[in-house]
Amino acid sequence: MSDPIRPQTIDVTRYERAGFFRAPDLLDPETLALLTARVEALGARPGPEVVHEKGTSAVRGIHGCHLYDDVCRRLVRLPALLGLAERLVGEPVYVYQFKVNMKQPGAGAAWPWHQDFAFWHREDGMPADRAVNIAVLLDPVHADNGPLRVIPGTHRLGLIDPAPAAAVADGEHDWRRHVSADLAHTVPDGVAESLARSHGTELVIGPAGTVYAFHPSVVHSSSDNRSADRRAMLLVTYNAVANAPRALSRPEFLVSRDTAALTPLAANTL
Ligand code: SIN
Ligand code: MN
Numbered sequence: 350m351s352d353p354i355r356p357q358t359i360d361v362t363r364y365e366r367a368g369f370f371r372a373p374d375l376l377d378p379e380t381l382a383l384l385t386a387r388v389e390a391l392g393a394r395p396g397p398e399v400v401h402e403k404g405t406s407a408v409r410g411i412h413g414c415h416l417y418d419d420v421c422r423r424l425v426r427l428p429a430l431l432g433l434a435e436r437l438v439g440e441p442v443y444v445y446q447f448k449v450n451m452k453q454p455g456a457g458a459a460w461p462w463h464q465d466f467a468f469w470h471r472e473d474g475m476p477a478d479r480a481v482n483i484a485v486l487l488d489p490v491h492a493d494n495g496p497l498r499v500i501p502g503t504h505r506l507g508l509i510d511p512a513p514a515a516a517v518a519d520g521e522h523d524w525r526r527h528v529s530a531d532l533a534h535t536v537p538d539g540v541a542e543s544l545a546r547s548h549g550t551e552l553v554i555g556p557a558g559t560v561y562a563f564h565p566s567v568v569h570s571s572s573d574n575r576s577a578d579r580r581a582m583l584l585v586t587y588n589a590v591a592n593a594p595r596a597l598s599r600p601e602f603l604v605s606r607d608t609a610a611l612t613p614l615a616a617n618t619l
Pocket of ligand 1: 450496570
């Protein structure tokens with residue numbers, strides 16, 4: 350992109366108010382094509398970092414790609430994405446988590462209502478929600494292919510239903526329950542429905558290449574993909590360096606160990 354956005358010009362008001370934000374166009378078509386091709390190749394990896402829909406060979410998610418793929422390693426340092434994350438978090442950041450959720454046509458299963466920070470705080474001990482999710486739509490996303498649904502403003506409620514660590518049942522610490530449709534830390538349906546009635550909901554939709562940011566504590570979910578269209582969404586979570594959790598037990602492909610502040614690439618291309 351010849352004229353990348355300058356982070357200091359981003360109006361963060363909407364993000365602060367709603368807990369999510371659709372960014373101006375940040376990625377050029379070549380970057381998007383390169384990323385999409387890489388992601389398709391990475392889905393064939395044999396390791397546990399590639400998660401499949403229950404009982405099928407359909408790829409649900411690919412985790413930690415920035416650790417083993419050069420394109421993804423560079424992506425997280427693109428000035429436009431890194432600048433956006435720094436602007437929204439307000440501090441130097443590193444990559445806490447990198448994943449691509451695939452939602453295959455007719456197979457991609459739902460994500461129940463939840464807050465990401467519930468996982469990061471209870472499983473990893475992340476002190477505060479001083480982090481941001483940057484979402485890149487790799488496919489066109491519309492109302493029928495399982496878009497993310499966000500309840501605006503709920504990031505300001507703190508952790509809903511905050512279970513003390515001791516109250517987390519053993520099975521809930523199994524990382525497979527942090528990436529499957531059987532999520533360990535959810536916001537009960539009744540609570541989410543009531544919040545949706547009072548706050549409304551918004552869909553994370555748009556053409557391929559659209560970039561959104563959403564807050565670690567905003568309540569969100571997504572439905573099954575019953576359409577014929579894949580819905581691949583790449584998610585980079587940037588955390589404040591000073592907010593890095595210290596004692597980690599989950600696999601590195603779910604929680605990065607390298608907490609050094611990222612520096613931007615010289616140009617906005619991969
Ligand atoms: C989804 O891919 O639809 C859900 C992603 C998330 O909850 O972080
Ligand atoms: Mn989530």
